[in-house]
Amino acid sequence: MEIIVNLDVMMAKRKISSNELAERVGITAANLSILKTGKARAIRFSTLMALCHELNCQPGDLLEFRDE
Amino acid sequence: MNWTKDRSIALSRACVVVFALLLAALDVSAVITAPPVERHTQMILMLVTISHTLWTVLVALCSLFAWPALWKLWRLLGNLQAGKVFTDDNVRLMRAVSWCCVGAGLVCLVCGCWYAPLFVLAAAAAFMALIVRIVKNVFQQAIAMKSELDLTV
Numbered sequence: 001m002e003i004i005v006n007l008d009v010m011m012a013k014r015k016i017s018s019n020e021l022a023e024r025v026g027i028t029a030a031n032l033s034i035l036k037t038g039k040a041r042a043i044r045f046s047t048l049m050a051l052c053h054e055l056n057c058q059p060g061d062l063l064e065f066r067d068e
Numbered sequence: 069m070n071w072t073k074d075r076s077i078a079l080s081r082a083c084v085v086v087f088a089l090l091l092a093a094l095d096v097s098a099v100i101t102a103p104p105v106e107r108h109t110q111m112i113l114m115l116v117t118i119s120h121t122l123w124t125v126l127v128a129l130c131s132l133f134a135w136p137a138l139w140k141l142w143r144l145l146g147n148l149q150a151g152k153v154f155t156d157d158n159v160r161l162m163r164a165v166s167w168c169c170v171g172a173g174l175v176c177l178v179c180g181c182w183y184a185p186l187f188v189l190a191a192a193a194a195f196m197a198l199i200v201r202i203v204k205n206v207f208q209q210a211i212a213m214k215s216e217l218d219l220t221v
Contacts, residue, residue: 027221031221032221034219034221035221039219040219040220040221041216041219041220042216042219042220042221043220043221044220044221047221
């Protein structure tokens, strides 16, 4: 049972690089990497909101629940 | 033995309960049997009549624990000075200091069989160990919270 972050998929769809997205969202590239690699323990609403805004998507497009 | 955080806290809580029981027993015994003036005089006489051999053994054995404790406290302060506050190394150092206090307390406890006032010193050392141990538990919890916060994006 886990939450999967599909950020890399959405970034590929939008054709945006990590550095560019990090700069637009206002987080460090290191923190974006933590998010992309699934190491993050939590995500702030403000970060999620900024990601959805920049990637023009819904939170459900970025996060996925897997019951395994 | 691999001590988990929960086990460590459980041990600290058990120690607090033991001390609470000892304190309750002391309170009750102090009310029931207040020591007369002669007993005070005897205790004062005992304080100045510790044998040289016992004193030497006591200091030597306590030093075995006191020197490592001081060295670990020195390292702990060094870490704090370097801005490394909530680290696993500091928790290890505090745990070691706590066990050094326990060790010194046990030495005093055994030596107390030959020189009763050392029981007071043993209790003081054990109480100090408990305090250091609880501070260590606080640090452990803070490290867990910090790592959680570090991985919040």
